Amino acid sequence: xxxxxxxxxxxxxxRLLYAGIGLAIVSGSALGVGLLLLRGxxxxxxxxxxxxxxxxxxxxxxxxxxxxxxxxTPGGAEIIAFEEVVTDEAEHDGVxxxxxxxxxxxxxxxxxxxISTGEAIELEQALDGVLDFRRCRPAxxxxxxxxxxxxxxxxxxxxxxxxxxxxxxxxxxTLKAQKMERVIERQRIAVGGTIRxxxxxxxxxxxxxxxxxxxxxxxxxxxxxxxxxxxxxDTFRIILDEERLEGQLRGYGRAYALEYNGRRTxxxxxxxxxxxxxxxxxxxxxxxxxxxxxxxxxxYDVISSHFNPRRVHPILKRPMPHNGVxxxxxxxxxxxxxxxxxxxxxxxxxxxxxLVSIRHPNGYETHYAHLHTIDRRIKPGVEVRKRQRIxxxxxxxxxxxxxxxFGVKHHGRFVDPIKVLNMPGPxxxxxxxxxxxxxxxxxxxxxxxxxxxx
Ligand SMILES: [Zn+2]
Numbered sequence: 350x351x352x353x354x355x356x357x358x359x360x361x362x363x364r365l366l367y368a369g370i371g372l373a374i375v376s377g378s379a380l381g382v383g384l385l386l387l388r389g390x391x392x393x394x395x396x397x398x399x400x401x402x403x404x405x406x407x408x409x410x411x412x413x414x415x416x417x418x419x420x421x422t423p424g425g426a427e428i429i430a431f432e433e434v435v436t437d438e439a440e441h442d443g444v445x446x447x448x449x450x451x452x453x454x455x456x457x458x459x460x461x462x463x464i465s466t467g468e469a470i471e472l473e474q475a476l477d478g479v480l481d482f483r484r485c486r487p488a489x490x491x492x493x494x495x496x497x498x499x500x501x502x503x504x505x506x507x508x509x510x511x512x513x514x515x516x517x518x519x520x521x522x523t524l525k526a527q528k529m530e531r532v533i534e535r536q537r538i539a540v541g542g543t544i545r546x547x548x549x550x551x552x553x554x555x556x557x558x559x560x561x562x563x564x565x566x567x568x569x570x571x572x573x574x575x576x577x578x579x580x581x582x583d584t585f586r587i588i589l590d591e592e593r594l595e596g597q598l599r600g601y602g603r604a605y606a607l608e609y610n611g612r613r614t615x616x617x618x619x620x621x622x623x624x625x626x627x628x629x630x631x632x633x634x635x636x637x638x639x640x641x642x643x644x645x646x647x648x649y650d651v652i653s654s655h656f657n658p659r660r661v662h663p664i665l666k667r668p669m670p671h672n673g674v675x676x677x678x679x680x681x682x683x684x685x686x687x688x689x690x691x692x693x694x695x696x697x698x699x700x701x702x703x704l705v706s707i708r709h710p711n712g713y714e715t716h717y718a719h720l721h722t723i724d725r726r727i728k729p730g731v732e733v734r735k736r737q738r739i740x741x742x743x744x745x746x747x748x749x750x751x752x753x754x755f756g757v758k759h760h761g762r763f764v765d766p767i768k769v770l771n772m773p774g775p776x777x778x779x780x781x782x783x784x785x786x787x788x789x790x791x792x793x794x795x796x797x798x799x800x801x802x803x
Contacts, residue, residue, distance in 0.1 A: 680751040
């Protein structure tokens with residue numbers, strides 16, 4: 350895959366950095382992995398606009414209505430991921446930055462930001478058809494700047510980490526707006542180090558984000574306590590995906606192999622089960638590791654419909670993916686957050702009925718549809734803890750019986766919730782074990798090759 354000059358430069362800088370601190374980058378050509386450029390673009394958002402639930406028809410067979418009130422707008426970009434919330438208006442380099450905040454409309458938000466009424470009208474015309482004004486959210490970011498004559502020269506609206514809208518003034522003096530797409534660079538890296546004080550400090554000393562600590566905690570939960578059990582001289586190694594947006598570290602994606610070698614913990618190793626696994630980790634011998642990413646969100650009677658991205662509607666004969674799993678449970682059954690995170694949506698949303706969406710660390714998002722009620726505290730921007738109650742099972746929206754539709758996204762893609770739920774599988778045997786070991790062995794060699802800088 351050809352690299353852009355800027356990416357080559359970035360890579361080169363990075364290699365130098367790693368060499369300097371005794372870390373290995375798992376280079377593409379040599380070890381069969383490498384730089385992946387994943388485009389997070391319009392397709393993904395269209396996928397979102399058909400949304401979390403179009404399930405009731407097939408699973409219950411009664412409701413054949415297509416579309417209906419509150420259906421997603423065709424082509425309308427669904428924004429269900431927030432960037433970091435910037436709350437205060439700030440000016441830097443002549444650029445004014447603020448958020449949509451509590452404004453009741455786009456107009457009010459930009460007036461609050463300091464744009465004049467005349468400019469607001471001009472801007473709305475330029476953005477018409479590019480920005481869906483009805484989908485603005487409090488955490489959306491606004492930035493603009495003026496030219497030497499004090500004229501609005503540049504305006505940006507950021508509602509998603511992967512795309513934003515930019516309006517600039519043309520030579521003819523008119524404002525022109527367009528959707529800008531950002532490319533997430535995903536690169537597999539190898540990190541290792543020696544603990545002096547804590548795992549977090551060691552990760553930082555190696556030049557990486559503390560987010561890596563969370564991966565260790567999660568994968569080895571129940572086997573080690575990285576607060577208590579770390580000792581001077583312990584070592585760690587990890588192979589994982591690093592994600593960058595425009596050169597800035599965005600976070601960490603999947604981890605493929607981890608090792609912690611400690612005085613108190615002994616040697617702990619975990620490997621991803623397969624190339625398409627999201628978060629199933631096993632020991633070298635095929636023992637499952639507990640401590641999954643997500644908890645089951647409600648006590649249910651039966652799974653009434655499974656995840657099926659390729660489902661074809663039985664009557665309409667068109668693709669209608671079932672982007673989640675349906676847990677049948679009585680109305681009023683408590684629904685809890687599957688993991689720690691931040692609420693990004695809480696309220697009615699078309700066919701989903703009352704919907705809560707939560708964004709979690711490590712690239713996960715969860716969606717809870719058809720809720721009977723949403724707890725009063727649950728509002729966009731609020732932090733929730735794993736297993737905290739968020740609402741009650743119901744049958745609101747396009748649904749023919751009480752159930753929780755539970756959708757899970759990992760790095761913007763719907764994944765099978767069952768695969769990531771707290772259901773540790775049995776020890777791998779037979780062909781499962783040999784498939785796993787075939788996948789694991791090269792990772793193990795790469796893991797062992799990482800310098801810990803002692
Ligand atoms: Zn469903």
